[in-house]
Amino acid sequence: MEAPNPRPPQHAEPGIDAFSGAVRSLMDALYAIAPLDTWLLTRVEGRDWIILHALDQGGTIAPGIVLDWHGSCCIHMACGDAPSIAPDTSGIPVYRDAPVNHQLPVGAYVGFPLHDRDGNLFGTLCGVHPEPVDPQLHDRHTALKALADTAGHLLALQRENDILDRERQATALLPGSDPVSGTLNRRGWDMALEGEEERCQRNGQPCAVVLAEVTDLEAINRDAGIGQGDRLLAKLGPILQGLLLPGDRVARIAGNRFGLLLVDTGPDALERRHAEIRTALRDHHPAIETGRALRHPGEGLQHTPHLAERDLLRQRHTR
Known part of the structure; x- marks a missing residue:
């Protein structure tokens, strides 16, 4: 040569x-x-x-x-x-x-x-x-x-090293928690997405986001008081945390919305886990809508929640 x-x-x-x-x-x-x-x-x-x-x-x-x-x-x-x-x-x-x-x-x-x-x-x-x-x-x-x-x-x-890095990140995210649900807050969510995106870029592992929204929370707060709505969120937080696998994260990212970051999750695993999450939540409170999306390597994880939101809205309008 x-x-x-x-x-x-x-x-x-x-x-x-x-x-x-x-x-x-x-x-x-x-x-x-x-x-x-x-x-x-x-x-x-x-x-x-x-x-x-x-x-x-x-x-x-x-x-x-x-x-x-x-x-x-x-x-x-x-x-x-x-x-x-x-x-x-x-x-x-x-x-x-x-x-x-x-x-x-x-x-x-x-x-x-x-x-x-x-x-x-x-x-x-x-x-x-x-x-x-x-x-x-x-x-x-x-x-x-x-x-x-x-x-x-x-x-x-x-x-x-990624496994150890996620464990270190979990400790660093502890201050970024939501006092009502016990999950991460929006700042903790953004930090979790940023850290996982760096790992995805290095290793290309699949990753996904699931969104879960309590569709009647505003009505609950109006009719029964904010305290009743907070009690519902306080019950949903542990349910979601119990569905996480090592490395996954869950956060309350809006007043009535949770986000789940699912690591090492490809298309088949996402469909299975999305169904499990949706069933577990609706068994406790039926007025919950969900959406899911895979991270696209060319767009990155920061765009994935937007795709999951589109899926959530699409499912809401087809029910």
């Missing part, structure tokens, strides 16, 4: 976390061993192929971009239908004809699967070049596989 194109020294950006710095160094090592135009660390979630980290000489691929997993080359590599290293993809139809070529031309390809601690596919570490490269790329397999294994270990360590 040709020698790598000169790249400026990579200096740590102020405030960059250790995990991102380690991934950046790993990407630099990959480029030094195999100078392909683009190296990607990705996560797979359903049909979404989420770019978590990128070293892209062309500047067209950036973290946060979501591509179609079924249209990628990596799906064939991960399934064992195509090789991990292909210096020239023209003779490999599933690589040559993959739809991803319309966005990211693949003349040469390197890819390795990344698995989580349960052995499930997490994502891929892959490199592509717009044109074929020297067949000697095959000789780099051992070194490239070792770096892919390193990426897997980094992801596992970061996942453990």
Whole structure:
């Protein structure tokens, strides 16, 4: 292969976390061993192929971009239908004809699967070049596989760190509680969303928001007094807290509305948990409407409550 194109020294950006710095160094090592135009660390979630980290000489691929997993080359590599290293993809139809070529031309390809601690596919570490490269790329397999294994270990360590980070955050959020419901208040909610968004950007894990609104709270306060409304909220708070899994958060984000942040929650889990939350609340008080939404990698968690609110309003109008 040709020698790598000169790249400026990579200096740590102020405030960059250790995990991102380690991934950046790993990407630099990959480029030094195999100078392909683009190296990607990705996560797979359903049909979404989420770019978590990128070293892209062309500047067209950036973290946060979501591509179609079924249209990628990596799906064939991960399934064992195509090789991990292909210096020239023209003779490999599933690589040559993959739809991803319309966005990211693949003349040469390197890819390795990344698995989580349960052995499930997490994502891929892959490199592509717009044109074929020297067949000697095959000789780099051992070194490239070792770096892919390193990426897997980094992801596992970061996942453990995320668990500890959520525990530390839970302590920090204790002062931000709502005195009526015992849940977080709006400030605590905003802090929880901000912290989880940082983790999502690093690791790409799925996340969701469920909103629950007491639709007759104003009538209760008017007819029976604010004290009766507060007693209802005080009963709903513990019910919601009892439905949380480790890392989840619940907050009273408006007078009659609760928000639940559900971590590591994909589409199927969200539907199941949303049904559980809605049933538990309505068993106690029937005049409660709920809505849910998944975090979209391209928009971020700050936008997810707005999507959940749309779902809540849509369900309210269809009842």
